[in-house]
Amino acid sequence: MEFIIAIFIGLLYACGVYLLLRRSIVKLILGVLILSNATNLIIFLSGGIQRNEISFIPEGSEVANPEVILDPLPQALILTAIVIGLGIAAYILALKYKYFEKTGTHDLDQLSKTDQK
Known part of the structure; x- marks a missing residue:
């Protein structure tokens, strides 16, 4: 699962950089937004992906293996x-x-043409 998300993050970064290099300011804005979303996915992936595991320890319970708990940070x-x-x-946008x-x-x-007016 992490491999598929990593490929998707790479595609998002490629699309974001491509849009940043275009001439239109709208495409520049979209490129910045796509890059920020790709960075958010990298941060999400750093926490790990485990199904059916809790991210917190209920109060008063003992956890045998703390390595299976996901990091909520x-x-x-x-x-x-x-x-x-x-x-x-x-x-x-404003x-x-x-x-x-x-x-x-x-x-x-x-x-640059507007500076000459």
């Missing part, structure tokens, strides 16, 4: 990263709106 980090990513996405309002274009190569 990566899950908490991912939740924090998702919230931060949504805030950054809203900020970038910047894109103002950028289009001022320049009238989505193409980053035409940005």
Whole structure:
């Protein structure tokens, strides 16, 4: 299962970098969002994947093998990263709106032409 997720993460990184190298600012924004999601998946994968195992120890119980317990810290980090990513996405989209309002274009190569006005 980890191997399949690792391949998927690699594909997400490839798509994200590809979109970052495009000329459109919309594709640049999508590339940043895809890269952040791929990074969240890496953090999730670092915690390990085990089916039918608990992530916590119930109070008052004895656990014979603490190695089977999953680490809840990566899950908490991912939740924090998702919230931060949504805030950054809203900020970038607001910047894109103002950028289009001022320049009238989505193409980053035409940005140098707007300086000459």
